[in-house]
Amino acid sequence: MALEVIASGQACGAEIVNIDISKPVSDSNAEIIYHAFLEHQVIFFRNQEITPSDQRRVCSIFGEVGSYNRPKDRQHPKHASDEIMLISNVVEEGKVIGAHPDGEMMWHTDTPYLAKPHKATTLYSVEVPLIGGNTKFSNQYAVYEALPNNLKTELMGKIAMNCYEFGTTVKTFDKYDRKKVPHHPHPVLRKHPETGKTATYVCPLMTEEIIGMDEEESKNILSLIYALQAEARFIYEHVWNIGDVIIWDNRCLLHARTDFPKEERRLLKRVTVSDNHPVMAA
């Protein structure tokens, strides 16, 4: 049967069916998959059984496999890796084996606190809770389009500071300590290098201020954008089954996680795709 792309019918997202990605993907299927990724921003395959090297091979359809920048001393010694990051609350030998173990995660894009944030991220689900722990995706092209025209104009050319303390899933304070955490400025409005479309590129977990703007005004504008990003009309929510492989475009999407019971095991394997510097929208 030929591979098929089935749109979620929501703000973004599509399922790709009739393909076993544990096997090498033909050039023509890779082209369809890449096109679906650009069009739908987040794509997924169900019922897969893949090894880490299969996951890396799938990533290579999208670009160069990215490095896992979490400090080694924060990784479980038995599972430490330069490429595969475990997202998990599973405990082995008294230590949790993965990052972001429990609960809700606020909206974010991956690694905007680096000069070259990751282009895309893949997650492969190995263990999932019976309830919750869903990953939500918010379409940042649509959020940009929904901004008032005067704000679109005001934000053109503006830069925001992105910071992150590893391990934070819900930010309940105003600012990270920039002397201690990685941080990097990026455009508030980003031009997607392949589609040419404009996307908002700020998020509540990591963006702290619009540089050069009055503090109160910066806070108000960011709050307005964050409220839009969380509106259901811009979101696709992925309910995980074991064996799902999902890949999303960090250049035009945010993602977040819903809460789930602490006592339920959750294990996902994450491999990223690297990128160049973000380009400012004009």
Ligand code: SIN
């Ligand atoms: C992440 O944001 O890297 C993790 C998402 C999830 O656990 O669903």
